[in-house]
Amino acid sequence: MFGVKNLTFKYPKNKQNTINGVTFKIKEGEVFGLLGPSGVGKSTTQKILIKLLHKYSGEVLYKGDDIKSYGKNFYQEIGVGFEMPVHFSKLTANENLNFFKKLYKANANTDYLLKRVGLYDDRNKKVSDYSKGMKGRLNFVRALLNNPKILFLDEPTNGLDPKNARIVKDIIKEFKQKGGTVLLTTHLMNDVDELCDRVAFMADGKIAEIDTVKNLKVKYGQRKVDIEYKNHETLEKESFDLNHLGMNEKFLRIIKTKEIITMHSKETSLDDIFIKVTGVEKHG
Ligand SMILES: Nc1ncnc2c1ncn2[C@@H]1O[C@H](COP(=O)(O)OP(=O)(O)OP(=O)(O)O)[C@@H](O)[C@H]1O
Ligand SMILES: [Mg+2]
Numbered sequence: 001m002f003g004v005k006n007l008t009f010k011y012p013k014n015k016q017n018t019i020n021g022v023t024f025k026i027k028e029g030e031v032f033g034l035l036g037p038s039g040v041g042k043s044t045t046q047k048i049l050i051k052l053l054h055k056y057s058g059e060v061l062y063k064g065d066d067i068k069s070y071g072k073n074f075y076q077e078i079g080v081g082f083e084m085p086v087h088f089s090k091l092t093a094n095e096n097l098n099f100f101k102k103l104y105k106a107n108a109n110t111d112y113l114l115k116r117v118g119l120y121d122d123r124n125k126k127v128s129d130y131s132k133g134m135k136g137r138l139n140f141v142r143a144l145l146n147n148p149k150i151l152f153l154d155e156p157t158n159g160l161d162p163k164n165a166r167i168v169k170d171i172i173k174e175f176k177q178k179g180g181t182v183l184l185t186t187h188l189m190n191d192v193d194e195l196c197d198r199v200a201f202m203a204d205g206k207i208a209e210i211d212t213v214k215n216l217k218v219k220y221g222q223r224k225v226d227i228e229y230k231n232h233e234t235l236e237k238e239s240f241d242l243n244h245l246g247m248n249e250k251f252l253r254i255i256k257t258k259e260i261i262t263m264h265s266k267e268t269s270l271d272d273i274f275i276k277v278t279g280v281e282k283h284g
Contacts, residue, residue, distance in 0.1 A: 012055075198213070
């Protein structure tokens with residue numbers, strides 16, 4: 001759906017490139033996660049793909065054609081949930097939605113969406129009187145306003161309570177089930193686990209790793225089992241490789257002769273992979 005080749009971008013004010021030769025594809029019908037540490041260039045990449053930043057080098061194709069060849073019609077097919085919600089704060093939520101609806105040929109049922117995200121009863125409240133999470137949910141509804149084919153979501157569950165985050169994630173899943181494509185940026189690795197088919201980790205302006213979540217877990221997997229057991233009166237800890245565990249004499253001796261307190265197989269989490277691949281602790 002999108003083909004990004006050797007994308008390089010520098011903000012005019014900056015000396016160095018923010019994006020330094022990034023190549024990836026977003027396939028139709030997938031949820032593609034664009035991940036990486038704060039400040040690495042995820043939002044910048046999203047802004048280039050939605051034609052908000054122009055002075056890049058490299059190539060960005062949408063359905064095989066350069067995005068530069070598309071006019072305003074481009075926006076009929078894409079939905080955007082910006083990182084920082086921008087609404088007309090003096091207008092109500094409903095007025096905001098009606099304003100933006102007029103820009104599009106196709107309109108979603110926004111009453112239904114407002115109900116889904118729990119804003120229907122507050123639809124006639126001014127956005128200036130909305131809480132942060134309410135603005136975030138309104139932002140999400142706006143992304144879906146034009147029944148888009150592809151959704152660009154920049155931290156859509158940021159600042160939402162678990163119940164509202166659940167609703168947003170469910171809607172993203174339903175969007176995908178109906179054939180939609182999603183570019184998702186988030187710092188919440190649980191959301192990635194739940195939603196993303198493939199992910200790209202950015203580091204130092206480049207793609208450090210790109211694959212399915214499953215393959216990354218296999219590649220970076222630790223395949224270990226941690227055991228805590230009682231040795232006379234002291235608690236001992238030991239870690240064993242899962243490979244050939246049944247032939248590991250020490251492991252067998254422990255489980256035959258000791259009182260086991262806990263035993264956990266250690267699956268590599270996306271958090272671990274994030275830190276390994278990007279070489280930094282994540283922020284924000
Ligand atoms: N308008 C701008 N002018 C100059 N530099 C900018 C501008 N916007 C962003 N940057 C810089 O570009 C880099 C990438 O920013 P970007 O917002 O893309 O990061 P991000 O990966 O989305 O981070 P976060 O996870 O914190 O949202 C940062 O170093 C930032 O300071
Ligand atoms: Mg960002």
